[in-house]
Amino acid sequence: MRSQRDRELRELRNQGKVMECVGQHPASHFFLTSGQYTSFREWRFIHRARLNELPLNARPGCSRDPRCRRCGQSNETLPHVLNHCMRYSRWMVERHDAVVERLKTTVAAEFSILAENQVVDDTLLRPDLVIAKGNQAFIDVTIPFDNRLASLDAAYNEKIAKYQGIVQFLKQTYSSVDVVPIVVGSLVRKK
Numbered sequence: 001m002r003s004q005r006d007r008e009l010r011e012l013r014n015q016g017k018v019m020e021c022v023g024q025h026p027a028s029h030f031f032l033t034s035g036q037y038t039s040f041r042e043w044r045f046i047h048r049a050r051l052n053e054l055p056l057n058a059r060p061g062c063s064r065d066p067r068c069r070r071c072g073q074s075n076e077t078l079p080h081v082l083n084h085c086m087r088y089s090r091w092m093v094e095r096h097d098a099v100v101e102r103l104k105t106t107v108a109a110e111f112s113i114l115a116e117n118q119v120v121d122d123t124l125l126r127p128d129l130v131i132a133k134g135n136q137a138f139i140d141v142t143i144p145f146d147n148r149l150a151s152l153d154a155a156y157n158e159k160i161a162k163y164q165g166i167v168q169f170l171k172q173t174y175s176s177v178d179v180v181p182i183v184v185g186s187l188v189r190k191k
Protein backbone atom coordinates (compact mmCIF):
# COMPACT_ATOMS: atom_id res chain seq x y z
CA MET A 1 0.00 0.00 0.00
CA ARG A 2 2.89 2.34 0.79
CA SER A 3 4.55 1.87 -2.58
CA GLN A 4 1.20 2.26 -4.31
CA ARG A 5 0.60 5.59 -2.54
CA ASP A 6 4.14 6.63 -3.43
CA ARG A 7 3.58 5.76 -7.09
CA GLU A 8 0.26 7.58 -7.22
CA LEU A 9 1.79 10.73 -5.73
CA ARG A 10 4.70 10.74 -8.18
CA GLU A 11 2.36 10.21 -11.12
CA LEU A 12 0.35 13.33 -10.34
CA ARG A 13 1.06 15.86 -13.07
CA ASN A 14 1.65 18.75 -10.71
CA GLN A 15 2.81 17.45 -7.31
CA GLY A 16 4.81 14.61 -8.83
CA LYS A 17 7.46 16.93 -10.26
CA VAL A 18 9.08 17.59 -6.92
CA MET A 19 8.26 14.24 -5.33
CA GLU A 20 10.08 12.38 -8.11
CA CYS A 21 13.23 14.20 -6.95
CA VAL A 22 12.51 14.08 -3.21
CA GLY A 23 12.24 10.29 -3.35
CA GLN A 24 15.84 9.96 -4.54
CA HIS A 25 17.58 10.41 -1.22
CA PRO A 26 16.62 9.80 2.43
CA ALA A 27 18.32 13.06 3.41
CA SER A 28 15.53 14.91 1.58
CA HIS A 29 13.27 13.95 4.48
CA PHE A 30 15.80 14.20 7.31
CA PHE A 31 13.65 16.67 9.22
CA LEU A 32 10.40 14.68 9.07
CA THR A 33 10.87 12.46 12.10
CA SER A 34 12.70 14.77 14.48
CA GLY A 35 12.08 18.29 13.18
CA GLN A 36 15.81 18.87 13.68
CA TYR A 37 17.28 22.06 12.17
CA THR A 38 13.80 23.08 11.04
CA SER A 39 11.48 25.78 12.39
CA PHE A 40 7.67 25.44 12.37
CA ARG A 41 7.59 28.19 9.76
CA GLU A 42 9.89 26.19 7.45
CA TRP A 43 7.96 23.00 8.16
CA ARG A 44 4.71 24.60 7.05
CA PHE A 45 6.39 26.10 3.98
CA ILE A 46 8.24 23.04 2.69
CA HIS A 47 5.24 20.72 2.53
CA ARG A 48 3.02 23.25 0.80
CA ALA A 49 5.85 24.13 -1.61
CA ARG A 50 6.60 20.48 -2.43
CA LEU A 51 2.93 19.94 -3.26
CA ASN A 52 2.70 23.27 -5.15
CA GLU A 53 -0.02 24.39 -2.75
CA LEU A 54 1.44 27.81 -1.94
CA PRO A 55 -1.01 30.65 -2.67
CA LEU A 56 0.97 31.92 -5.68
CA ASN A 57 -0.65 34.06 -8.37
CA ALA A 58 0.21 31.72 -11.25
CA ARG A 59 -0.56 28.38 -9.63
CA PRO A 60 -2.93 26.08 -11.55
CA GLY A 61 -6.58 27.05 -11.15
CA CYS A 62 -5.91 30.53 -9.74
CA SER A 63 -7.85 33.35 -11.43
CA ARG A 64 -5.71 36.27 -10.15
CA ASP A 65 -3.31 38.35 -12.27
CA PRO A 66 -0.54 35.74 -12.72
CA ARG A 67 2.39 38.20 -12.52
CA CYS A 68 4.88 38.07 -9.67
CA ARG A 69 3.85 40.38 -6.81
CA ARG A 70 7.50 41.23 -6.07
CA CYS A 71 9.07 41.91 -9.47
CA GLY A 72 6.03 42.12 -11.79
CA GLN A 73 8.16 40.69 -14.60
CA SER A 74 7.23 37.02 -14.85
CA ASN A 75 4.44 34.72 -13.83
CA GLU A 76 4.48 33.97 -10.12
CA THR A 77 5.11 30.23 -10.30
CA LEU A 78 6.95 28.12 -7.76
CA PRO A 79 10.18 27.86 -9.88
CA HIS A 80 10.08 31.65 -10.39
CA VAL A 81 9.81 32.37 -6.65
CA LEU A 82 12.38 29.77 -5.57
CA ASN A 83 14.97 30.07 -8.34
CA HIS A 84 14.47 32.94 -10.75
CA CYS A 85 12.91 36.09 -9.24
CA MET A 86 15.59 38.79 -9.21
CA ARG A 87 14.07 40.39 -6.10
CA TYR A 88 15.19 37.28 -4.20
CA SER A 89 18.63 36.95 -5.80
CA ARG A 90 20.49 37.93 -2.62
CA TRP A 91 18.82 35.11 -0.71
CA MET A 92 19.51 32.67 -3.55
CA VAL A 93 23.21 33.49 -3.31
CA GLU A 94 23.07 33.08 0.47
CA ARG A 95 21.37 29.69 0.06
CA HIS A 96 24.09 28.55 -2.34
CA ASP A 97 26.88 29.88 -0.11
CA ALA A 98 25.41 28.17 2.95
CA VAL A 99 25.69 24.80 1.16
CA VAL A 100 29.28 25.55 0.12
CA GLU A 101 30.12 26.52 3.70
CA ARG A 102 28.81 23.20 5.04
CA LEU A 103 30.80 21.27 2.45
CA LYS A 104 33.90 23.25 3.25
CA THR A 105 33.62 22.48 6.96
CA THR A 106 33.20 18.78 6.19
CA VAL A 107 36.07 18.40 3.71
CA ALA A 108 38.51 20.66 5.59
CA ALA A 109 39.43 17.85 7.97
CA GLU A 110 40.78 15.63 5.19
CA PHE A 111 41.53 17.83 2.20
CA SER A 112 43.48 20.99 1.71
CA ILE A 113 41.41 23.74 0.12
CA LEU A 114 43.26 25.16 -2.89
CA ALA A 115 40.71 27.67 -4.04
CA GLU A 116 37.33 28.97 -3.03
CA ASN A 117 35.30 30.83 -5.63
CA GLN A 118 38.53 31.82 -7.38
CA VAL A 119 39.79 31.75 -10.95
CA VAL A 120 41.99 28.66 -11.35
CA ASP A 121 43.18 28.92 -14.95
CA ASP A 122 42.64 31.18 -17.96
CA THR A 123 39.01 30.04 -18.49
CA LEU A 124 37.97 32.62 -15.86
CA LEU A 125 35.52 30.11 -14.38
CA ARG A 126 35.33 30.11 -10.62
CA PRO A 127 34.48 26.73 -9.11
CA ASP A 128 33.06 26.97 -5.58
CA LEU A 129 35.75 24.78 -4.07
CA VAL A 130 38.92 23.16 -5.39
CA ILE A 131 40.27 20.64 -2.92
CA ALA A 132 43.22 18.27 -2.95
CA LYS A 133 44.49 15.23 -1.12
CA GLY A 134 47.37 13.60 -2.97
CA ASN A 135 45.34 13.61 -6.17
CA GLN A 136 42.71 16.26 -6.69
CA ALA A 137 38.99 16.86 -6.94
CA PHE A 138 36.69 19.78 -7.63
CA ILE A 139 33.58 20.47 -5.76
CA ASP A 140 30.95 22.71 -7.23
CA VAL A 141 27.47 23.48 -5.96
CA THR A 142 24.35 24.14 -8.01
CA ILE A 143 20.74 24.58 -6.86
CA PRO A 144 18.25 23.97 -9.66
CA PHE A 145 14.46 23.79 -9.28
CA ASP A 146 13.22 20.24 -8.69
CA ASN A 147 11.36 19.90 -11.98
CA ARG A 148 11.44 16.14 -12.50
CA LEU A 149 14.59 14.12 -12.08
CA ALA A 150 15.87 15.15 -15.50
CA SER A 151 16.40 18.73 -14.26
CA LEU A 152 18.79 17.55 -11.53
CA ASP A 153 20.62 15.25 -13.95
CA ALA A 154 20.91 18.09 -16.47
CA ALA A 155 22.37 20.40 -13.81
CA TYR A 156 24.88 17.69 -12.87
CA ASN A 157 26.00 17.06 -16.46
CA GLU A 158 26.19 20.77 -17.20
CA LYS A 159 28.73 21.21 -14.40
CA ILE A 160 30.85 18.28 -15.62
CA ALA A 161 31.00 19.77 -19.12
CA LYS A 162 31.61 23.33 -17.90
CA TYR A 163 34.80 22.52 -16.00
CA GLN A 164 36.59 20.30 -18.54
CA GLY A 165 39.02 23.13 -19.34
CA ILE A 166 40.07 23.40 -15.71
CA VAL A 167 40.43 19.61 -15.49
CA GLN A 168 42.97 19.69 -18.32
CA PHE A 169 44.81 22.58 -16.69
CA LEU A 170 45.07 20.84 -13.30
CA LYS A 171 46.17 17.57 -14.90
CA GLN A 172 49.51 19.25 -15.55
CA THR A 173 50.03 19.15 -11.77
CA TYR A 174 47.84 16.34 -10.48
CA SER A 175 47.52 12.83 -11.83
CA SER A 176 43.82 12.49 -11.05
CA VAL A 177 41.32 15.32 -11.39
CA ASP A 178 37.58 14.93 -10.92
CA VAL A 179 34.65 17.27 -11.20
CA VAL A 180 32.22 16.48 -8.38
CA PRO A 181 29.03 18.48 -8.81
CA ILE A 182 26.95 18.70 -5.66
CA VAL A 183 23.37 19.09 -6.85
CA VAL A 184 20.95 20.34 -4.21
CA GLY A 185 17.38 20.94 -5.39
CA SER A 186 15.57 23.97 -3.96
CA LEU A 187 13.27 21.56 -2.16
CA VAL A 188 15.40 18.43 -2.06
CA ARG A 189 18.92 17.02 -1.96
CA LYS A 190 20.24 14.68 -4.62
CA LYS A 191 23.97 14.00 -4.63
Ligand SMILES: [Zn+2]
Binds near residue numbers: 087
Ligand atom coordinates in the same frame (compact mmCIF):
# COMPACT_ATOMS: atom_id res chain seq x y z
ZN1 LIG B 1 9.42 37.87 -9.38
